Every structure is written in structure tokens, then in C-alpha cells.
Amino acid sequence: MFLRAFAALTRITLAAAVLSAMAIGGGVAQAEKYAAIVIDADTQDVLHDRHADEPRYPASLTKVMTLYMLFDALKSGEVSLDERMTVSRFAAAQAPSNLKLRTGSTITVRDAIGALITKSANDVAVVVAERLGGTESRFAQLMTVKAKSLGLENTRFVNASGLPDTRQLTTARDMAILAEAMLTDHADYYHYFATEQFSWARKTYKNHNNLLGEVDGVDGIKTGYTRASGFNLMASAKRDGHRIIAVMLGGTTARARDRHVEALIEAAFSSYTLPADDPALRSRLAFAMLDEPLSPEAAAEPMLNGKPLSVILATEAAEAKQMAANDNDDATSAQGDADDTPAPPVLNAPVLVAGSEPAPSETVMPIDPEQTAIGRYFAEAPVVEEPAFSPEEYRRRQLAK
Secondary structure, eight states, X not given: OHHHHHHHHGGGHHHHHHHHHHHHGGGXXXXXXXXXXXXXXXXXXXXXXXXXXSOBOOGGGHHHHHHHHHHHHHHHTSSOTTOEEEOOHHHHTOOXXXXXXXXXXXXXXXXXXXXXXXXXXXXXXXXXHHHHHSXXXXXXXXXXXXXXXXXXXXOBOSOSSOOSOTTOXXXXXXXXXXXXXXXXXXXXXXXXXXXXXXXXXXXXXXXSOTTTTTSTTEEEEEEEEETTTEEEEEEEEEETTEEEEEEEEEESSXXXXXXXXXXXXXXXXHHTTSOOSOHHHHHHHHTTTOSSOSOTTTOOOOEETTEEHHHHHHHXXXXXXXXXXXXXXXXXXXTSOGGGSOOOOOOOSOOOEESXXXXXXXXXXXXXXXXXXXXXXXXXXOOOOOOEEOHHHHHHHHHHO
């Protein structure tokens, strides 16, 4: 069934690409902020990417590199979790978000980790930088050198916090590589990224990563925001023996960013359940229509017949799997004549078509000419005739969701 849904959905793929440009139209600067990538953390396969190598501002995702350096120091014994680090005047003067640390006060390494992950405290980032590098600028140089050694070829750090600086640049791919390095090199400390709240000076701070506890399997990693960067999120999740990393940069709101990353995560896990022998084909199916948000206001998962695409994929994949199992059990049917093989069923539910002309009934779908069973299925699948509506109406409905 998911194949039938996808067959119908491909009819609006080209129109959606045009609509994407139309929706972003007046916000060209915002469109230039957007980038995304999803990778399988176990195989390092890229499941999906969009503008993944374009320069972007990391904002507070920078603190993941700061934490990586701190975990390096913990592992080597240079510092301990109970060590108290002194707050300099420069650190205390850092702009929010911060803990409002006072000059001359101290904070333990353990509390610094909690503050960086949950509150994203800029003053704490400088405290760590000065402890490990002497000065923040020197620490940033060490961060950049370490980043290069990890494979972050297009990243440069000039501060430890991610506060605005036009010289501090990265890419979505580099941030995914950093997340993978954190998972592999500092597995003993990774659990800190799942911290949902942190208490300091009689105040409790909630983790800015709203996907924790809300999206199945998500256990990290970090959010970020500046006006120049937009809303960023580096996330990782594990389900059913698979771990994925998803990075999105340049969201227009925290809510839009969260919804889009959730959609990326669901699409990634759905890809593992699709009945296709080609992993690349499974990924293309799962991430169909998710190349980039249709609207800078919505960075949202595309909908089909009022339901999120990832939900359809997950549900229909399970049904397709069961249907395949039933077919294998039915030896008689499997050995039947070709003329007796039933035609691919027509998608029964109405499909909203973005276009200027109604699609004629029984039109053959244009597809990528791949010599696979699924490719042939798409080529032969009839399309239900449905009244079309204009691109403007399609955009209005997407925004209404």
C-alpha cells in the first residue's frame, strides 16, 4: 500500500519543487540558511542530504565541539568531574544565554557539562575554554585543529560558545561528522546529552532539545540559535538496533525546526522497514518530498490525505511486509500463470494533486528508469483521476497545517 501512496505522491514531486521555491521566495536569506543531512551512525551511509556542504553558522552547536574537547580532557585525566573551575571577568561578561556567573566564583566540571547541554550557557563555555586553552581564542584554535583531525574539513571555530562571528563557519555534513565522533570517541560521556533538566543557584533549566522524551529513541544532542544562523538542531536517535544522526540548520522557528527534524528521523527509521533490496532506493522512498521545507514558516513534514508522510510510510511498510509474507506462504498463487496475476491495485483514497490540469485516468507514472521490481511497479501503477488545484491553493493548505 505504501507503494501505491508513493506512486500517487510522485505526481506532485515536480510541482512541489516549484512550490518550495515559491514559498521561500520572499525570504531568500532564510532559504540560504537551510541545510540538512541524515546519516546511519553505524554504517556512515548518508540517507538524505540537502545543501549539506554549504557554509552555515553553527551557533550553539559550537558547544558540542567545546564538550568534545572537555571530554577529551576528562578521558586523559587532565581534569576531573569534581574539579572547580574559576570564572574570569571575561567569562562573566558573556551575553545570554548564561548562568549569570560572577567573577571569581567557581563551577565544577560536572555542572559545566550540565549547563552547556541544557542551558547552553555562554559564560560556562568561556570558563571551559580558559581552563583548557588559557584563553578563549587559543582554545578556539585548538578546537579548529581537532575538528580538522576528525574530518570537519569546512569548519572554523573562533569562539567556544557559538556567539555571532562571521568567521565561524561549518556545514551540516561537518556537524554530522562531529556528532558521530562524539558517539564513538566519547560513548562514556554521551549519556549527558539526554539530560532533560539542570539545576543551578535554586533555578532549574529545561533542556532546549524539545525532542528529548517526545520522539522515540532521541537521546541527544544539541540545539543552537542566532539571528544569522536560524534555529539549528543536531539530533541522534536509536531504535530497533539502528542509530541515526540528523542535523538541520536554518529553521525559522524552534517549533518548525523540531517538526522538520522529527520528520527526518521518522523517515530515516521508516527506510529500514521498506521492502526493497537497494538501500539507496529505500532512502529515496522514505525521504520523498522531504528535500527541504515547503515553507520557511513551516519546515514541516509533507502531508498526504491529511496524514504525515512518515506515518503512512511506517504503517504501509508494515502492511506491505505482511502482504509479502502472505504471498510467500501461498505457493499456489506464487506459481500461477502471468495472465492470472492481478494488476496493481488503485489507490482508493483521494489524492490532492498540485497542478493546473487534472491527471487523466490510467496515466502511466513518469519514473526514474531503474530496472528493479519496485521501479516496474511504479511504471505500471494506474493513477486515479482527481480534480487538481492550483499551486497557490496547495501552498495555502500546507501553511494551514
